[in-house]
Amino acid sequence: xxxxxxxxxxxxxDPRSLRRAPVRRDDVLRxxxxxxxxxxxxxxxxxxxxxxxxxxxxxxxxxxxxVHTELQRLSEEMRIGERVLHLLGPLxxxxxxxxxxxxxxxxxxxxxxxxYLVRRLAATRALGPGVELIGxxxxxxxxxxxxxxxxAEGLDCRFVHANAFDLPEAATxxxxxxxxxxxxxxxxxxxLQAQAASSAVAFCHFDIAATPITPLGAWVFHRARMRHxxxxxxxxxxxxxxHSDETLLHAADIPGIRPLVYEPRGLANPFCTTLRPLLGIxxxxxxxxxxxMGRASRRLVGPERFAA
Amino acid sequence: xxxxxxxAALGLIDAAFSGFRAxxxxxxxxxxxxxxxxxxxxxxxxxxxxxxxxxxxxxxxLLTATDQSRAYDRLVDGGTAYLxxxxxxxxxxxxxxxxxxxxxFRASTLAMVIGLGPLTLLRPxxxxxxxxxxxxxxxxxxLLVSAxxxxxxxxxxxxxxxxxxSRPL
Numbered sequence: 001x002x003x004x005x006x007x008x009x010x011x012x013x014d015p016r017s018l019r020r021a022p023v024r025r026d027d028v029l030r031x032x033x034x035x036x037x038x039x040x041x042x043x044x045x046x047x048x049x050x051x052x053x054x055x056x057x058x059x060x061x062x063x064x065x066x067v068h069t070e071l072q073r074l075s076e077e078m079r080i081g082e083r084v085l086h087l088l089g090p091l092x093x094x095x096x097x098x099x100x101x102x103x104x105x106x107x108x109x110x111x112x113x114x115x116y117l118v119r120r121l122a123a124t125r126a127l128g129p130g131v132e133l134i135g136x137x138x139x140x141x142x143x144x145x146x147x148x149x150x151x152a153e154g155l156d157c158r159f160v161h162a163n164a165f166d167l168p169e170a171a172t173x174x175x176x177x178x179x180x181x182x183x184x185x186x187x188x189x190x191x192l193q194a195q196a197a198s199s200a201v202a203f204c205h206f207d208i209a210a211t212p213i214t215p216l217g218a219w220v221f222h223r224a225r226m227r228h229x230x231x232x233x234x235x236x237x238x239x240x241x242x243h244s245d246e247t248l249l250h251a252a253d254i255p256g257i258r259p260l261v262y263e264p265r266g267l268a269n270p271f272c273t274t275l276r277p278l279l280g281i282x283x284x285x286x287x288x289x290x291x292x293m294g295r296a297s298r299r300l301v302g303p304e305r306f307a308a
Numbered sequence: 309x310x311x312x313x314x315x316a317a318l319g320l321i322d323a324a325f326s327g328f329r330a331x332x333x334x335x336x337x338x339x340x341x342x343x344x345x346x347x348x349x350x351x352x353x354x355x356x357x358x359x360x361x362x363x364x365x366x367x368x369x370l371l372t373a374t375d376q377s378r379a380y381d382r383l384v385d386g387g388t389a390y391l392x393x394x395x396x397x398x399x400x401x402x403x404x405x406x407x408x409x410x411x412x413f414r415a416s417t418l419a420m421v422i423g424l425g426p427l428t429l430l431r432p433x434x435x436x437x438x439x440x441x442x443x444x445x446x447x448x449x450x451l452l453v454s455a456x457x458x459x460x461x462x463x464x465x466x467x468x469x470x471x472x473x474s475r476p477l
Contacts (some may be wrong), residue, residue: 070333272414
């Protein structure tokens with residue numbers, strides 16, 4: 001049975017036109033019924049619709065902003081900002097070392113949601129000067145709320161309702177947190193190939209570490225921290241959909257890209273590593289990146305670790 | 309020694325944390341120390357008011373007892389058992405919190421994953437266990453007082469959340 005996240009079903013945006021498509025509640029319920037997910041169907045059944053049975057977009061937006069706000073609490077508690085910086089710091093150091101002096105770097109957070117990572121990096125100025133911080137999301141409501149939050153705190157970053165690959169300015173590094181598991185089948189490799197085909201020199205995508213205890217841990221945490229049933233449901237569903245290290249490395253095995261996973265299963269305590277990143281870096285960056293990582297680079301492995 | 313003072317102290321600390329939990333997940337700003345403090349104070353205020361209920365209940369039990377000295381002793385026995393139960397829980401929370409704030413991010417994640425997260429879920433069960441041991445040690449009057457104390461502790465977060473944080477800020 002396929003695992004669905006409700007949030008993927010109740011809002012649909014065309015990645016090219018950025019137009020939001022009307023979503024009929026009955027269609028979502030049918031999809032969930034076919035997947036045998038009665039609990040998700042019950043949750044969707046409570047969402048308001050108009051006279052044509054189309055989900056009320058304003059209500060869906062309010063709900064998703066609420067759920068993402070709660071989700072940010074999990075990111076804060078799991079110290080996702082520090083975890084990302086632990087890798088991004090050395091990565092940008094390596095990029096600066098190999099780039100032209102004074103070159104401006106642009107970090108683009110794909111599927112940024114409420115932009116927690118970008119706003120935190122902006123608030124702490126942890127990446128140093130000369131790094132432009134941009135958050136991108138296909139969901140207009142989330143991107144708009146991220147922009148509002150950044151403005152409210154006077155943060156030096158911006159948020160765009162757009163397809164990350166259609167931005168007028170090229171990214172130096174693409175990042176994301178909790179996005180990769182949304183790409184199923186060939187879409188995962190296509191997503192990574194689009195970044196490899198751009199002028200970006202690296203990508204760093206953090207996603208849920210797939211271990212046997214992940215679904216149980218996700219249940220405990222989302223039960224303890226999330227209030228809305230949708231957040232609780234999707235938290236566990238996303239843990240069940242998490243890609244294995246091998247799947248990620250295989251999908252990122254693209255010409256011109258060196259795929260790496262940091263703290264893969266077997267090299268990290270699963271209780272300490274709830275999210276771990278898939279990196280793709282241009283080959284010339286690997287040596288300076290490993291040097292900048294120091295001893296921690298031992299936890300950085302490529303597909304050869306999983307070769308038969 | 310009466311367990312009333314340590315119980316009240318634990319109740320007030322718990323109320324402040326309840327205020328924080330009622331607020332947590334409702335504010336997506338990055339800098340929010342003042343908002344956290346405000347939420348904790350709101351929890352403390354609501355919790356202080358609610359804690360009057362078990363205090364008044366204990367007073368009523370004593371005033372209506374035929375043998376007040378014996379009733380007092382029974383309440384002390386029940387309260388002590390209740391205190392031991394929730395003190396053990398409070399110690400586990402305190403150790404997890406200390407580890408979370410002091411240790412580097414990997415170890416602090418561990419403190420969160422095996423400590424603070426599950427402990428939040430266990431809180432109602434711990435209060436129920438406290439009521440059970442209070443009943444065993446101090447009889448039905450102790451159960452009555454401990455049950456009202458537990459209900460007050462559980463209600464604080466709900467009240468603060470509904471009053472101030474029912475929607476994202």
